Amino acid sequence: MVCDQYRDALEARLDGELAAEEAREIDRHLATCPSCARQFATLAETRRVVSENAMRYTAPDVLKARIRGAVARSASPPVATGTGNKFRWWREIAAGVAIAIVSSSITFMAASRSARAYSEADELLASHVRSLMPGHLTDVPSTQQHTVKPWFNGRVDVSPAVPNLDKAGFPLVGGRADYVRGRVVPVVVYARRGHMINVYAWPSSSQGGSPANDHSRNGYHFVNWRSSTGRCPT
Amino acid sequence: MNEGDLQRFERVVLPHLDDAYTLARYLLRDEHDAQDVVQEASLRALRYFDGYSGGDARAWLLAIVRNCSLTWRKRRRVDERTVPFEDAEDALPTSDADSPDAAAVQASEQARVQQAIASLPDEFREVIVLREVQDLSYREIGDVVGVPIGTVMSRLARARKRLAVLLQIDAREAS
Numbered sequence: 001m002v003c004d005q006y007r008d009a010l011e012a013r014l015d016g017e018l019a020a021e022e023a024r025e026i027d028r029h030l031a032t033c034p035s036c037a038r039q040f041a042t043l044a045e046t047r048r049v050v051s052e053n054a055m056r057y058t059a060p061d062v063l064k065a066r067i068r069g070a071v072a073r074s075a076s077p078p079v080a081t082g083t084g085n086k087f088r089w090w091r092e093i094a095a096g097v098a099i100a101i102v103s104s105s106i107t108f109m110a111a112s113r114s115a116r117a118y119s120e121a122d123e124l125l126a127s128h129v130r131s132l133m134p135g136h137l138t139d140v141p142s143t144q145q146h147t148v149k150p151w152f153n154g155r156v157d158v159s160p161a162v163p164n165l166d167k168a169g170f171p172l173v174g175g176r177a178d179y180v181r182g183r184v185v186p187v188v189v190y191a192r193r194g195h196m197i198n199v200y201a202w203p204s205s206s207q208g209g210s211p212a213n214d215h216s217r218n219g220y221h222f223v224n225w226r227s228s229t230g231r232c233p234t
Numbered sequence: 235m236n237e238g239d240l241q242r243f244e245r246v247v248l249p250h251l252d253d254a255y256t257l258a259r260y261l262l263r264d265e266h267d268a269q270d271v272v273q274e275a276s277l278r279a280l281r282y283f284d285g286y287s288g289g290d291a292r293a294w295l296l297a298i299v300r301n302c303s304l305t306w307r308k309r310r311r312v313d314e315r316t317v318p319f320e321d322a323e324d325a326l327p328t329s330d331a332d333s334p335d336a337a338a339v340q341a342s343e344q345a346r347v348q349q350a351i352a353s354l355p356d357e358f359r360e361v362i363v364l365r366e367v368q369d370l371s372y373r374e375i376g377d378v379v380g381v382p383i384g385t386v387m388s389r390l391a392r393a394r395k396r397l398a399v400l401l402q403i404d405a406r407e408a409s
Contacts (some may be wrong), residue, residue: 011391014366017372044399051366053340053347057257063269067251067276071244074235074280134266 002039003029010040016048026046061141062191065173069194080139106178123180125217128198131176137196138189148175154185160186170197235283243283246291249275253368259304260363263352267310275302287390293370297378300360333390350400358393365390 002010006029012018013026030037054193057088130139140151155177164172173196183202190197210226235244258268277300279286281334286294348389351359364375375386 008387008391011387011394012372013392015372042404043394045403046394046401047341048367049352049403050347050362050397051369051403054351054363054367055256055258055259055344056367057252057259057350059251060269063255063272064248064251066245067273069246069274070242070277071248071280071397074240074277084355108378134269169325 003033006033006036010036010043014040014043024210026234039055041051058076062137062189062196065123065171066189066194068171068190073193074099117130118183120233121215121217121222122201124198124222125220127178127180127200131178131187131198132196139176141174143174144174145174148172151175152177156184156186158186158201160199162188165190169193235280237244239283243280244340247276247279247283247286250292250295255296255297256367257299257363258303260351260359260367261300264305267306271302271306274301274306275299278302286330290374292368293374293378294369296364297380300378346401350388350397353400354396358389358396361386361389362393362397 005198007027009022009026013023013079018026021234030040031209141146142148145162145164149159152159158231160175162172162175166172170190170192173191175189176186176187178200180200180202181186185200185202187197190199204226208224208226212223212225214224251272253269254272258271258275259265262268262271275295277296278297282298352363354362360379361375364370364378370378372383372386372390375390376383379386381389
């Protein structure tokens with residue numbers, strides 16, 4: 001039986017909530033009372049086992065990106081519409097053919113002139129929307145390009161460009177492998193003010209580059225380009 | 235909100251998102267719900283940042299996360315009796331034990347502790363997480379939960395008693 005007058009004090013002693021003099025008094029008591037000492041040891045062991053083994057979780061990068069995006073948006077005026085500087089980021093992205101989809105209600109771009117491109121866009125849209133469901137966005141969540149780029153080695157047959165676009169306001173969220181039109185393709189994911197941008201890449205049989213081509217579809221914004229130099233045309 | 239306040243918010247509040255997410259995971263026991271609640275709580279924190287008086291920003295954010303979690307639970311009517319098993323797997327990567335056997339033992343110990351915490355009633359689970367995981371003082375826990383320190387102490391004592399039984403901890407074996 002624990003001595004009544006010390007019942008609460010044992011917990012407080014354990015949690016470091018007692019003043020020095022009170023703590024000394026408890027310690028003196030523990031030295032002479034086996035039953036309180038045993039109770040104290042049980043408490044201390046419980047505390048140790050729980051605090052050493054309880055999980056500390058890390059908030060997913062995509063969640064942090066969403067929050068930072070929403071916070072930034074709350075202070076700055078909305079993104080201006082029209083063409084211009086805001087598209088500069090995809091000039092930096094090098095790939096054979098890349099299609100970027102942005103979920104944004106402000107600007108829309110897409111790739112679709114032929115029936116084939118049309119159904120390709122269907123698949124990309126489905127892949128994009130699926131990626132926005134919880135837990136589907138990235139296989140390798142990381143804001144480090146040096147973590148994301150090597151992850152694709154051996155998983156896909158193209159090595160996508162993974163530029164650092166932090167300064168342009170497009171933090172890297174991660175990468176994943178996806179399956180589009182019968183190909184396993186690399187997808188590099190960026191965030192922009194709480195929106196997610198999926199950049200897909202695959203090899204092209206055509207020579208040379210093509211100008212960037214834009215389109216909207218179901219409220220999503222597509223950009224399509226082909227490049228032999230590894231840069232996106234303006 | 236002006237640029238200066240915003241920068242201050244990013245500096246003092248956003249670094250605690252991992253702790254906010256950890257609390258939400260324990261309170262809601264679902265990673266997707268936890269993500270939604272942390273996002274909601276962060277935006278609410280931003281909205282009420284004027285009311286933040288400059289104390290411990292972490293405890294302040296955790297209080298908002300706790301309130302949002304409670305609202306969320308009421309809205310979603312989460313079945314309080316279910317205990318997801320996924321945490322046992324989540325526990326593996328954080329193991330820093332040096333041999334595979336030790337790692338396995340530690341992982342199973344983590345799973346056991348995780349199960350024990352998950353099985354506590356809400357009012358006990360939150361004080362245990364705030365104390366043992368977030369390392370808050372009695373006063374901070376009282377502020378987060380909105381109860382007097384005496385209530386914090388009695389809940390903590392009862393929670394530990396239950397955990398000791400669940401984890402079969404007894405000083406006769408421990409010492």
